[in-house]
Amino acid sequence: MKAFEVNFDGLVGPTHNYAGLSYGNVASERHQNLVAKPKTAALQGLTKMRTLTEMGLVQGLLPPHERPHMPTLRALGFSGTDEQVLARVAKDAPVVLSAVSSASAMWTANAATVSSSADTPDRKVHFTPANLNAKFHRSIEHPGTGRALRAIFSDEKHFAVHDAVPSCPHFGDEGAANHTRLCADYNSPAVELYVYGQVALNSEAPRPMKYPARQTLESCEAIARLHGLTDKQVVFAQQNPAVIDKGVFHNDVIAVGNRNVLFYHEEAFLNTADVLREIDEKLVGADLIPVCITNDQLSVEEAVTSYLFNSQLISLGDDDMALIVPKECEDSATVRNLLDQLVHDASNPINKVVVMDLKQSMRNGGGPACLRLRVTLNEEEIKAVSNCIITPPLFEDLTQWVEKHYRDELAQKDLADPALLNESRTALDELTRILGVGSIYDFQL
Structure with a gap:
């Protein structure tokens, strides 16, 4: 049975804003307090999804989270009506209000870690x-993410x-942003690279x-155990x-892989030679093709700054691959020339570059790769999640939905507006009615 890498992109939520909450994310900190454009952001994301379907890929989506998240505010001791809670937290703890209003769940590369049914002992994803x-x-996302995943991937x-693994520093887990499945083809057993x-x-x-x-290493090891993977399947x-x-x-942000190709910067890993050798030894049915960019x-x-490696590396057929890059790569002469050299290098299968305008996401530190969760699915598994697979009618429905419900602009002061809630x-x-996923949000339960 044929298998596909399905990209489940995060649909940008109505409260998309620039609060600069992500310390260590240069773009997030740099653009703090800019006025955001939620409608533009959501439409940019939908355009990306449609473009990939037009390129012949199977494309899915994950819904945004409920924001501002009132249950979190109430758990922190804010009480009264919703309007009273918003007014008090805006006055007494505005940073907390920004946090519970963040649309960061749009970056579904952080939603979860996924193992294919071709790799697991029970043959489930x-x-x-x-x-x-x-x-x-x-940190408040994983309960909602779990509900959404169980609703979409409901067929046991x-x-x-x-x-999620225990939520503490010992088991810090950032999901598929630190995980890559490497394989001869999508239906083959894989090596799972945990970074x-x-x-x-x-x-x-x-x-x-x-x-x-x-x-942490400890979280990587725990997830591999939960998925039933053996030492021969993981690096x-x-x-x-x-x-x-x-x-x-x-x-x-520094490496991306697809099938048996690993595109990475030479400073990405410690002990790079050992890492590459172990991947190659464990890879079944193909040799690893490392594509290294040097200092x-x-x-x-x-x-x-360019987010070159936060690109999607996708297969266009049995032999060809394309990089889906943000427009910031095109704006850099160095990166633009590098990409031109890359696609003309016959030693690797990357022979096409597709540029995407994702400025609204990029300003918060998330490029094409951040916006998608890679899920390898066979034909039967795809049928089981058909409601969240992008089709031309669903794309039109979602575009109309965004146009109807999203604000053109959103500033930090707007987060306290009860009307936004x-x-x-x-x-x-x-x-939830458009996607047919049932009641997945706290306000619906």
Whole structure:
């Protein structure tokens, strides 16, 4: 049975804003307090989804989260009507209001870690939602993510959705942004590459000095166990602490893989030669094709600002691959020339570049790769999630939905507006009917 890599993109939520909440994410900090454009952001995301379907890929979506998240505010001691709670938190704890209003769930690369049914002993697709313990505004996501995943991937014949691993620094988990499935083809058994920033229980192990390492080895090992993977199926690689300190907060900011190709910067990993050798030894049915970009070709700093490696690397057929890059890559002469050299290099299968305008997401530090969760599915599994697979009619319905419900602009002061809460709930209630996922939000339960 044929299998496909399906990209489940996050649909940008109605409260998309620039609060600068993500310490260690250079773009997020740089654009703090800008006026955001939620409608534009959501339409840019939908355009990306449509473009990939027109390229022949199977494209899915994950719904936005309920924001501002009133249950979190009430758990923090704010009481009264919704209007009273919003007014008080805006006055007494505006940073908390920004956190519970964040639309960061749009970056579904952080939603979960996924193992294909071709890799798991029970032949089910396994999902573990990421606890996102490193940032308060993201740490509140995993319960909602779990509900959404269980609603979309509800057929227990095909899917298993676990709870997040314990939410504490010891098991810090940032999901698929630090995970890559490498294989001969999508239906073949794979090597799963788990990249971590630090070993939680080893104080002598290398770790960054400026910015926090968000992913731990311990969480990677726990997820691999939950999914039933063996030592022969996994590679645990440590991210270079020096690049974390330069703003590489996830591995997908410095490396991206597809099938048997790994496109990476030479400073991405510690002990790179050992990592590549282990992947190649464990890869079944194909040789690893490493595509390395050196410091002489591109500095880590420009890799971060351009988000070159936060691109999607996709297959266009049996032999051809394309990079889906943000417009910021085109704006850099260095990166533009590098991409031109890359697609004309016959030693690798990357022979096409597609440029996407994702400025609204990029200003918050999320490029094409951040916006999607890769889920390898066979034909039967795709049929089981058909409601959330993009088709021309669904694309039109979602575009009309965004045009109807989203504000053109949103500033930080608008987060305290009770009307925004009501607008968001009305929009999300309608969305659950469009997608046929049932009641997945707290206000619906």
